[in-house]
Amino acid sequence: MHDNEHTSHHHEESFIRKYIFSLDHKMIGKQFLIYGLLMFFLGGGLALLFRWQLAYPDRPLPIIGASQQYMDEGEVVTGADRMWERIYESEKEEWLEVNMPNGVVDPAFYNMLFTMHATVMVFFVVVPILVGAFGNFLIPLMIGTRDMAFPILNMLSFWFAVLAAVIMTIGFFVPGGHAAAGWTGYAPLSSDAQWTGVEWGQILWGLSLFVQGLSSLVGSINYITTIINMRAPGMTFFRLPLVIWSLFIVAILLLLAFPVLSSAIVLLVFDRLAGTTFFTTTAEGGGDPLLWQHLFWFFGHPEVYILILPGMGIASELIAVFSRKPIFGYRSMVYAMIAIAFLGWIVWGHHMFQSGMRPGLGSIFMTTTMLIAVPSAIKTFNWLGTMFKGSIRFTTPMLHGIAFVSMFVIGGLSGIYMANTPVDIFIHDTYYIVAHIHYVVFGGSLFAIFGGIIFWFPKMYGRYMNDTLSKIHFWLTFVAFNCTFFPMHILGVGGHMRRISNPLQYEFLQQFEGMNIFITMSAFTLGFAQLILVFNFFWSMSRGKVAEQNPWHVNTLEWEAPTPVPHGNFGQIPTVYRGPYEYSVPDEEDDWIPQTRPEHAPATGGD
Amino acid sequence: MLQWLPDNVSTFGQGVDNLFYAIYYITLIALILVMATLITFLIKYRYQEGKRATYIEGSTTLEIVWTAATTVIVFVLAMFSYPQWNKIKSPTSFPENPDVVVQVSGKQFNWDMTYPGPDNEFGTDDDLILENELHVPVNAVVHIRLTAVDVIHSFFVPQLRLKQDALPSRFIDMWFEATKAGRYEIPCAELCGFGHSGMLGYLNVHAQTDYDAWLQERWPQ
Ligand code: HEM
Ligand SMILES: [Cu+2]
Ligand SMILES: [Cu+2]
Numbered sequence: 046m047h048d049n050e051h052t053s054h055h056h057e058e059s060f061i062r063k064y065i066f067s068l069d070h071k072m073i074g075k076q077f078l079i080y081g082l083l084m085f086f087l088g089g090g091l092a093l094l095f096r097w098q099l100a101y102p103d104r105p106l107p108i109i110g111a112s113q114q115y116m117d118e119g120e121v122v123t124g125a126d127r128m129w130e131r132i133y134e135s136e137k138e139e140w141l142e143v144n145m146p147n148g149v150v151d152p153a154f155y156n157m158l159f160t161m162h163a164t165v166m167v168f169f170v171v172v173p174i175l176v177g178a179f180g181n182f183l184i185p186l187m188i189g190t191r192d193m194a195f196p197i198l199n200m201l202s203f204w205f206a207v208l209a210a211v212i213m214t215i216g217f218f219v220p221g222g223h224a225a226a227g228w229t230g231y232a233p234l235s236s237d238a239q240w241t242g243v244e245w246g247q248i249l250w251g252l253s254l255f256v257q258g259l260s261s262l263v264g265s266i267n268y269i270t271t272i273i274n275m276r277a278p279g280m281t282f283f284r285l286p287l288v289i290w291s292l293f294i295v296a297i298l299l300l301l302a303f304p305v306l307s308s309a310i311v312l313l314v315f316d317r318l319a320g321t322t323f324f325t326t327t328a329e330g331g332g333d334p335l336l337w338q339h340l341f342w343f344f345g346h347p348e349v350y351i352l353i354l355p356g357m358g359i360a361s362e363l364i365a366v367f368s369r370k371p372i373f374g375y376r377s378m379v380y381a382m383i384a385i386a387f388l389g390w391i392v393w394g395h396h397m398f399q400s401g402m403r404p405g406l407g408s409i410f411m412t413t414t415m416l417i418a419v420p421s422a423i424k425t426f427n428w429l430g431t432m433f434k435g436s437i438r439f440t441t442p443m444l445h446g447i448a449f450v451s452m453f454v455i456g457g458l459s460g461i462y463m464a465n466t467p468v469d470i471f472i473h474d475t476y477y478i479v480a481h482i483h484y485v486v487f488g489g490s491l492f493a494i495f496g497g498i499i500f501w502f503p504k505m506y507g508r509y510m511n512d513t514l515s516k517i518h519f520w521l522t523f524v525a526f527n528c529t530f531f532p533m534h535i536l537g538v539g540g541h542m543r544r545i546s547n548p549l550q551y552e553f554l555q556q557f558e559g560m561n562i563f564i565t566m567s568a569f570t571l572g573f574a575q576l577i578l579v580f581n582f583f584w585s586m587s588r589g590k591v592a593e594q595n596p597w598h599v600n601t602l603e604w605e606a607p608t609p610v611p612h613g614n615f616g617q618i619p620t621v622y623r624g625p626y627e628y629s630v631p632d633e634e635d636d637w638i639p640q641t642r643p644e645h646a647p648a649t650g651g652d
Numbered sequence: 653m654l655q656w657l658p659d660n661v662s663t664f665g666q667g668v669d670n671l672f673y674a675i676y677y678i679t680l681i682a683l684i685l686v687m688a689t690l691i692t693f694l695i696k697y698r699y700q701e702g703k704r705a706t707y708i709e710g711s712t713t714l715e716i717v718w719t720a721a722t723t724v725i726v727f728v729l730a731m732f733s734y735p736q737w738n739k740i741k742s743p744t745s746f747p748e749n750p751d752v753v754v755q756v757s758g759k760q761f762n763w764d765m766t767y768p769g770p771d772n773e774f775g776t777d778d779d780l781i782l783e784n785e786l787h788v789p790v791n792a793v794v795h796i797r798l799t800a801v802d803v804i805h806s807f808f809v810p811q812l813r814l815k816q817d818a819l820p821s822r823f824i825d826m827w828f829e830a831t832k833a834g835r836y837e838i839p840c841a842e843l844c845g846f847g848h849s850g851m852l853g854y855l856n857v858h859a860q861t862d863y864d865a866w867l868q869e870r871w872p873q
Binding site for chain 2: 153160225231234241325334368374376397399411432433434439445451461462466468470471535544545547551552636
């Protein structure tokens with residue numbers, strides 16, 4: 046079971062200590078990664094179910110759906126018919142019978158599907174992977190220390206996340222079904238069971254997010270402390286790699302934002318269980334539905350930046366390394382991230398332009414939102430600047446880095462339409478928003494995640510991922526992603542509302558039937574392409590080509606540590622003499638200089 | 653892409669569309685420039701045997717230029733948008749003396765349209781409540797008091813370029829003036845429960861004479 050790579054002063058650990066209740070930041074990072082990948086399948090599966098319904102409204106699903114004869118005449122022809130026959134004959138109210146009789150997605154079930162799809166993807170996939178996996182694995186290694194400041198808290202943070210996932214999963218099977226009020230959980234729909242028929246699902250949804258909040262809180266305190274206090278000698282703030290900067294900023298955002306959601310959730314649960322009416326008005330007075338929206342989005346907008354900033358950090362590493370060039374404008378990259386983090390607190394009202402919020406406020410939030418496009422543009426130009434006069438290696442991680450930049454540009458530009466209050470009147474709550482979200486979160490964050498996994502895999506597992514499979518996965522994903530989400534801009538321009546289960550109920554949406562079918566077919570391709578990634582991931586863990594210590598010739602500290610990285614990371618804590626992006630320095634033989642190489646000539650300015 | 657926009661039939665809709673087009677062309681140009689630069693760089697600066705990358709750490713001038721340029725563009729866009737937004741949404745700038753006033757109320761899963769009747773007062777005997785059918789004359793200013801009885805709904809008429817959430821126990825004012833007679837759909841645009849999909853009303857915009865006939869039929873004098 047154990048490879049004997051441990052440095053001698055570390056005693057052997059039991060299986061449980063090493064793989065389950067591990068205190069080692071690297072193991073916790075890998076745990077978060079596998080957790081995120083598993084949840085990615087849950088979230089993706091939910092999406093494919095409702096995509097089927099959108100393309101073929103009220104028609105039975107393939108494979109498990111009943112046949113036409115069975116539905117018309119009760120004649121059992123297929124294996125699926127036999128299954129449905131058994132289900133209808135059983136005394137119990139079977140789960141399938143309630144949610145998709147004959148394999149047709151019921152409208153209430155449809156609402157649950159997209160609600161849980163978004164909830165899972167945001168809270169159980171992207172944040173755990175970006176922050177939990179990359180944060181844990183990279184921070185101590187890249188700042189040059191042996192572990193996190195609080196290893197026990199770190200372990201707790203993972204196990205809170207597991208508990209949250211368990212609670213969230215239970216919600217699917219309680220009577221009344223899971224939460225079905227959207228991932229944004231707007232009250233009063235979410236705050237009173239009579240409007241949806243969802244009883245315990247919504248409460249478990251809240252409880253689960255509350256626990257996930259504890260996980261984030263504990264994790265973020267740990268990250269902040271570690272980065273401030275435990276940097277290796279010489280590792281000044283302006284010698285930190287950008288991915289560490291992004292995780293540092295994100296930890297601060299998480300620490301400040303998540304408690305707002307947690308508090309709102311407590312109020313929501315009180316509304317449901319004790320009738321406190323914080324979010325509804327009654328004849329005798331009460332609260333206000335808009336209060337929920339303000340609280341949710343005050344958390345929610347910083348949250349969307351939590352979803353993208355580490356992606357930006359990862360993409361910056363990939364682009365610098367594989368262009369063999371310093372980051373163009375390192376400091377303005379840092380300042381742009383700080384600006385995004387600050388502005389992120391004063392733009393939440395852009396989700397509420399049409400909510401009944403005072404129109405004058407709409408104008409103010411439009412202005413702040415438009416401003417946030419500025420640091421986003423700065424970052425894009427700097428990525429381009431980094432490639433300028435580089436020597437670009439088209440490795441698979443780099444392909445993902447390039448995809449990140451180009452997809453993020455589209456997502457950022459579509460944000461400007463919605464930031465514009467008059468235009469938002471039309472496109473708010475349409476597929477335009479759905480296109481935007483996915484260009485930033487899938488096209489942005491997920492491509493960065495894929496690139497990051499392939500890039501750091503050799504350090505995590507001592508092996509490469511299979512490059513052919515990675516390349517096939519990349520191209521399939523890139524093409525299928527664009528085929529799935531680009532047409533959604535057009536749907537949005539046509540006025541196609543989001544969150545409707547049957548577009549054919551509307552005269553003006555008839556024309557989009559073909560496009561919806563096309564999108565669904567692309568979505569299925571996209572979904573299946575992800576199987577390649579996950580297969581490759583697990584297969585390469587034990588079968589991949591063995592990797593050397595620093596296969597990509599990278600300057601940052603994690604590559605100075607032996608592979609596989611032992612407990613305690615470094616034999617001796619490294620000393621840092623230079624910035625992280627000294628690539629292709631003139632008059633140097635190699636095109637890279639590790640951060641640990643002492644300066645032999647006088648410093649050449651820069652940072 | 654913008655040919656997919658439904659035909660506009662409101663007086664303020666053209667203003668919205670103009671902004672839409674302006675942003676479309678600005679972002680399209682930005683997108684083309686960025687993508688062209690990216691592709692050029694990828695081709696020109698791809699790895700070539702014996703060629704090294706040039707060590708460049710950045711350029712303060714460029715940073716200032718592109719920060720200033722984007723800031724100016726977004727501010728100019730914002731400047732053009734304020735008046736348009738106020739015109740549509742700010743009750744203080746609504747046209748006065750509406751020709752028609754209707755109360756629209758969303759409830760799971762219908763729109764109730766309440767006409768105040770000849771006395772122009774809500775809550776009296778001559779009120780008329782229609783389910784899912786809104787009748788207005790063409791080229792006339794219509795004021796709507798929007799509300800909801802249970803959860804949040806959203807009143808959306810794509811052709812009017814008008815969308816507004818309806819909140820329980822609050823009345824939100826909106827207005828429009830339709831420029832073309834016809835029958836238009838009023839979908840609900842905010843998730844409101846299992847019947848959200850298919851929550852659908854109709855806006856009937858009549859020529860003035862037809863509208864008068866409709867009034868006569870409802871409140872015969
Ligand atoms: C240039 C930067 C951006 C601008 C100007 C912008 C603007 C907006 C606006 C105005 C909305 C609300 C639209 C509406 O509901 O009518 C919105 C929604 C959204 N944005 Fe962005 N955005 C930007 C970048 C991002 C990034 C980087 C992310 C995340 C990684 C993101 C994620 C989202 C999400 C998830 C929603 C939808 C929330 C929902 O209603 O479910 N955005 N954005
Ligand atoms: Cu936002
Ligand atoms: Cu509704």
